Amino acid sequence: MRADAKRNRDQLLAVAGTAVAEQGVEVSMRDIARTAGVGLATLLRHFPTREALLEALMHTSFGDLTAEAGELERAQAAGDALVSWVRDCVAWTTEYRGVTVLMAAAIEDPDSALHSSCVTLRAAGARLLARAQAAGAARDDIDGEDLFALIAMLAWAGDQPALAPRADRLLGLVESAVLVGAGGGRGTPDK
Structure with a gap:
């Protein structure tokens, strides 16, 4: 995995952990991507569901x-x-x-x-x-x-x-x- 892709994945997981803890499992995928500073397509490339x-x-x-x-x-x-x-x-x-x-x-x-x-x-x-x-x-x-x-x-x-x-x-x-x-x-x- 390229360094930037790994960095994006790690950032998405960090943001998702906080978001799920605060808002629950139904938190918006779009909000997770936005907070992580990536596009929704990047989130879906790493985590399709x-x-x-x-x-x-x-x-x-x-x-x-x-x-x-x-x-x-x-x-x-x-x-x-x-x-x-x-x-x-x-x-x-x-x-x-x-x-x-x-x-x-x-x-x-x-x-x-x-x-x-x-x-x-x-x-x-x-x-x-x-x-x-x-x-x-x-x-x-x-x-x-x-x-x-x-x-x-x-x-x-x-x-x-x-x-x-x-x-x-x-x-x-x-x-x-x-x-x-x-x-x-x-x-x-x-x-």
């Missing part, structure tokens, strides 16, 4: 969360590893307004630019869940799809202005519902 732009924007974060799951598997007790990873996933998904809706749709759509990353992320969570279940720290009647849905639900709640103040309490309630026994993590959520 909104999903392609979002996938590029979130690719590093998906990779980081997947790697974190592997590190937690090796470094923490099973229940604590699961709780830590879920909390980090929820925190990350609330950084980009509206991304949970796209992720939930993308995981069911193999043609989506986000599909592969979402499937990989769900598999990482499923491994942590299975480990917690094998250790007796998590209920055995949920699976990776349920966990992914719970993360999406919690992130959606945190994205809603009326529910955002309760987001941490809701996360604690979900943790208590998923984890079992003394190794079950954080105990009773704050009232």
Whole structure:
């Protein structure tokens, strides 16, 4: 990639990250291009669809969360590893307004630019869940799809202005519902 093309791509991603965090995933592609100081055609050459732009924007974060799951598997007790990873996933998904809706749709759509990353992320969570279940720290009647849905639900709640103040309490309630026994993590959520 030529130096000027790389510079344009990097600038587009930087601007898009800020715009999506502030305005949500439906932010105008034209506004992103304008703020980045390039034409819409340049943006579309790099990212032909909104999903392609979002996938590029979130690719590093998906990779980081997947790697974190592997590190937690090796470094923490099973229940604590699961709780830590879920909390980090929820925190990350609330950084980009509206991304949970796209992720939930993308995981069911193999043609989506986000599909592969979402499937990989769900598999990482499923491994942590299975480990917690094998250790007796998590209920055995949920699976990776349920966990992914719970993360999406919690992130959606945190994205809603009326529910955002309760987001941490809701996360604690979900943790208590998923984890079992003394190794079950954080105990009773704050009232």
